[in-house]
Amino acid sequence: MSNNKKHVLFIGAGRMAQALIKGLDKNEFAILVGNNGNEQRLRDIKETFDVEITTHWSQEIHKMDIIILALPPESHEVILAKLSETISGQLVITVAAGIDPTYLESRLPKGTPVAWVMPNTAAMLGKSMTLYTLGQHVSQELQEWIEELICGIGEFEKVTEQQIHELTAVTSSAPAFIYRVAEALEKITIESGVSKVQARKLVANMIAGSAEMLKTNVAPAELADAVATPGGSTAAGLEVLDTNHLDHLMIDAIEACRQKAMLQE
Numbered sequence: 001m002s003n004n005k006k007h008v009l010f011i012g013a014g015r016m017a018q019a020l021i022k023g024l025d026k027n028e029f030a031i032l033v034g035n036n037g038n039e040q041r042l043r044d045i046k047e048t049f050d051v052e053i054t055t056h057w058s059q060e061i062h063k064m065d066i067i068i069l070a071l072p073p074e075s076h077e078v079i080l081a082k083l084s085e086t087i088s089g090q091l092v093i094t095v096a097a098g099i100d101p102t103y104l105e106s107r108l109p110k111g112t113p114v115a116w117v118m119p120n121t122a123a124m125l126g127k128s129m130t131l132y133t134l135g136q137h138v139s140q141e142l143q144e145w146i147e148e149l150i151c152g153i154g155e156f157e158k159v160t161e162q163q164i165h166e167l168t169a170v171t172s173s174a175p176a177f178i179y180r181v182a183e184a185l186e187k188i189t190i191e192s193g194v195s196k197v198q199a200r201k202l203v204a205n206m207i208a209g210s211a212e213m214l215k216t217n218v219a220p221a222e223l224a225d226a227v228a229t230p231g232g233s234t235a236a237g238l239e240v241l242d243t244n245h246l247d248h249l250m251i252d253a254i255e256a257c258r259q260k261a262m263l264q265e
């Protein structure tokens with residue numbers, strides 16, 4: 001390990017930890033991964049991502065610069081209590097829905113620098129849309145570390161604590177909504193007699209192209225209008241979506257995510 005690398009400990013080795021580990025620049029960060037005792041999972045991660053693992057993470061805290069909590073929200077209480085016994089100024093980051101800097105600061109020693117980073121699973125391809133916000137004790141240098149960490153996994157925006165509470169559903173949960181849409185379209189595509197591979201290519205590239213169009217900053221309604229030739233076929237499909245209030249369905253789905261995240265603290 002080069003001494004110039006920042007030493008990062010992941011506590012939690014599930015899907016989000018793995019997405020982040022895959023996306024992070026190993027030239028910048030020396031990664032150590034621990035969990036709550038699933039040693040096979042740790043061995044798999046070591047083999048897959050070529051990182052270090054530990055079965056006793058609490059003994060490694062003093063060597064770390066950054067600690068990333070990639071745990072279920074409800075596991076934080078216990079882990080933060082354990083962490084408090086050994087921590088001495090390291091930066092603590094959580095990626096958990098509903099666990100904000102105020103929560104972290106109230107359970108860690110006074111003055112501990114903390115941050116809330118909200119990525120999505122596209123981190124594993126360096127394509128996450130990540131939100132972040134800082135606690136009260138994060139220096140300019142530590143903020144730069146955080147941005148170095150998250151720029152490796154995609155795009156990011158600094159927002160307020162309240163905004164992460166509200167927008168986790170959009171940037172981190174809603175990818176699952178898009179995958180549901182993709183699943184339905186793939187099924188329909190396969191019914192036309194193309195192979196699964198062809199169906200994936202058609203649907204994935206259609207969604208990727210649409211995302212690129214959105215990035216041009218033209219309004220979604222205008223983009224939809226441009227697809228819907230007057231008197232043409234697309235308008236008939238849009239009418240079905242509008243009559244069935246796709247927008248209301250989306251609001252309800254986002255609200256359900258928000259309510260659940262609030263209950264998890």
Ligand SMILES: NC(=O)C1=CN([C@@H]2O[C@H](COP(=O)(O)OP(=O)(O)OC[C@H]3O[C@@H](n4cnc5c(N)ncnc54)[C@H](O)[C@@H]3O)[C@@H](O)[C@H]2O)C=CC1
Nearest residue numbers: 012013014015016035036070071072073075095096097172
């Ligand atoms: N999956 C996603 O797309 C996103 C997840 N998140 C957040 O990431 C966190 C983890 O979610 P996933 O990776 O999806 O869940 P997961 O169930 O795949 O992984 C959770 C990991 O935490 C470990 N763990 C649980 N309790 C522990 C404890 N007491 N000590 C040490 N390790 C413990 C488990 O062994 C497992 O490795 C959650 O807080 C979630 O809100 C945030 C953004 C997106």
Ligand SMILES: O=C(O)[C@@H]1CCC=N1
Nearest residue numbers: 096097168169172173
């Ligand atoms: O489903 C969850 O609870 C996590 C948080 C946002 C995305 N996945």
